[in-house]
Amino acid sequence: MISVIFVWLYMLFTCYVTGFVCVRIMAGNRKFKVRKETDYLYAGVGVITVYAQVFSIFWKVGLWANVVLLSACIIFSFLLRKDFGEQLRGFRLTVKPGGIIMTLLLFLIFAYGTSRGYIHYDTGLYHAQSIRWIEEYGIVPGLGNLHSRLAYNSSAFCLSALYSMAFLGGRSYHCCAGFLAFLLSLVCGEIIRKDFFKNPRLSDFVRIMGIYYLLNIFDEMISPASDYFMVLLVFFILIRWLELLEKGEKSFFPYAMLSVLCVIVVSVKLSGALILLLALKPAVQMVREKKVGEILKFLGTGFVAIVPFLARNVILSGWLVYPFTAIDLFDVDFKIPKGMADYDSKEIQVWGRGYSDVTRYEEPVSKWLPEWMKGLGGVDTVFLVLAVSGILLLVLFAGYTFWKRKREMLDYLHAAGTLTICFLFWLLSAPLIRYGCVFLWLVPVVTWGYLYLKISPHTDRFRIYAVLVVLVGIYKAGAFGFEQYRFVSADYLVFQKDYDKYETESYELHGYTFYYSPLGDQTGYDAFPASPVKAEDIFRGETIEEGFKDVIHS
DSSP: OOOHHHHHHHHHHHHHHHHHHHHHHHHTTTTOOSSSHHHHHHHHHHHHHHHOOOOOSSSEEEEEEHHHHHHHHHHHHTTTTTHHHHHHHHHHOOOOHHHHHHHHHHHHHHHHTSSOOOOHHIIIIIIIIHHHHHHSSOTTGGGGTTOOGGGOOHHHHHHHTTTTTGGGGSOOOHHHHHHHHHHEEEEHHHSSSTTTTTTOOOHHHHHHHHHHHHHTTTTTTSSSSSHHHHHHHHHEEEEEEHHHTTTTOSSSSHHHHHHHHHHHHHHGGGGHHHHHGHHHHHHHHHTTOHHHHHHHHHHHHHHHHHHHHHHHHHHHHSSSTTOOOOOOOOOOOOOOOOHHHHHHHHHHHHTTTOOOGGGTTTOOOOHHHHHHHHHHHHHHHHHHHHHHHHHHHHHHHHHHHHTOOOGHHHHHHHHHHHHHHHHHHHHHHHOOOOHHHHHHHHHHHHHHHHHOOOGGGTHHHHHHHHHHHHHHHHHHHHHHHHHHHOOOTTTSSSSOOOOOOOOEEEEEETEEEOOOOOOSOOOOTSSSSEEEEEEOBSSSSGGGGGBBBTTOOO
16 A cells, blocks of 8 residues: 555656646646646646657656656656646645545545455456566557457556556556546545535536446545556546536637547547547537637647557557458558457447347347346446437437527537437447446436436425435445455555466577466466467567567568
8 A cells, every 4th residue: 555655646747747748738828727636637648648659659668767757756746836736836725624634535545445355357468568568668560460369459457567567676566547536536526515416417416426426436436457557547537528608708718728638538448439529529619619720739749649559559459449340551561460350349239238149240239238238237227228319319419409590508518419429329339348347327417317317396306315415425435345345455565466377388589588478368477478268370570579469470
């Protein structure tokens, strides 16, 4: 736990300074300040995620990546010391003792949760190996030919490698998912205000679901799974987006900044890629206001944010977006064969539908969807029903808006429509709950929640809302507390729980020792480099740095 705290303190400093500088640069001469200090941290997370990806293309992400980052933060802290001072004074004047206590308490609680827990199955399968490849080599051409899942490129792995501190010679820490969970807990904690019960907002409903998600992953956020990164970021984006609408924000700038963070979501997990549709709002605003300079600035920023992700895809697999082969632009000797990529794509989708037989890929929705629904838990089944009915409700909202020409509802329809499209994309492609639970849960929240807020002035809003929130809150808090009490221990008070270890066997290729799993497909972090099965000689040259060919080219 103590090790997690030190890593997080370093992350807080680098992310805050980087985010502060980023917002200053993007704002230019505009007098703009973010509403919450956490927003600077999220901006920093986005910038540093891009930085880690860029660095990985040229060198391994370790000591020097951190030296450059820390040096830049120290220099900017000195150059902008007056601005930081004003920000600190403003924070000191507005923050309340209760807020400080809550922040410190959440910090310790989530540091405790991140120090122990269950290591995700896929972490032993490829997450840990992907992170170690980035730590040791940055990137290697054709790495997906050694193990196709190593081509499942996610910017979350680059961020994890940057803050793993593996270069210190001890162990590789995996604290980033927990750090994002802690940040989201602060954002969700903003729900505590005097008029919370009497005047609930749609963003409050999203916060409640964010809290529900944090309780669900508390024992799992030790794993550097890209699913957690994506869902945690989407929750933040939706909360802030709805807040801007609720406050009647007219400037395109804060929406555009959140849209850039949507680009980061694309690089984290493709199942969340369509959240980028939110960017239509600030884009239309800038075009209407003829802000040519701002359009170019944000287009350039989005381009810089996504290009390292696409470049890494190409280097790892030969495909622009692996394992999707619809875009075929590159002819390189390390390219993963199209047949293998297509098989991988189908496997991902059928796995999300609840089975592993790829031959069932062509089954119609009418056949696999009922089977998938049978495997849902009770809570998720309820949310599915509410989500589907919520889509019908949204259609009615849209019809009413255009019939009555309610222009003030267009921004809401855009946000709710984006969530609905994300939900349908997830549901009809690879509907594994952890891939898209945020969309399954939030579609009913933003549709039925919106209806409730519209009709509740004619009912006893306080009584209905307060009773529901209090009863569910007591139940979840009690169940969560009891579960944590059962397993509380001081085993990881100093050091975070390490990656799980697995039995492996070694073999030699070109003077390098490789590992594979004789019993299953998990190899973990320590056995490196590794793959589920013994690989053939697929070296492009004599060194690992030169990369790997596919079997046909070998």
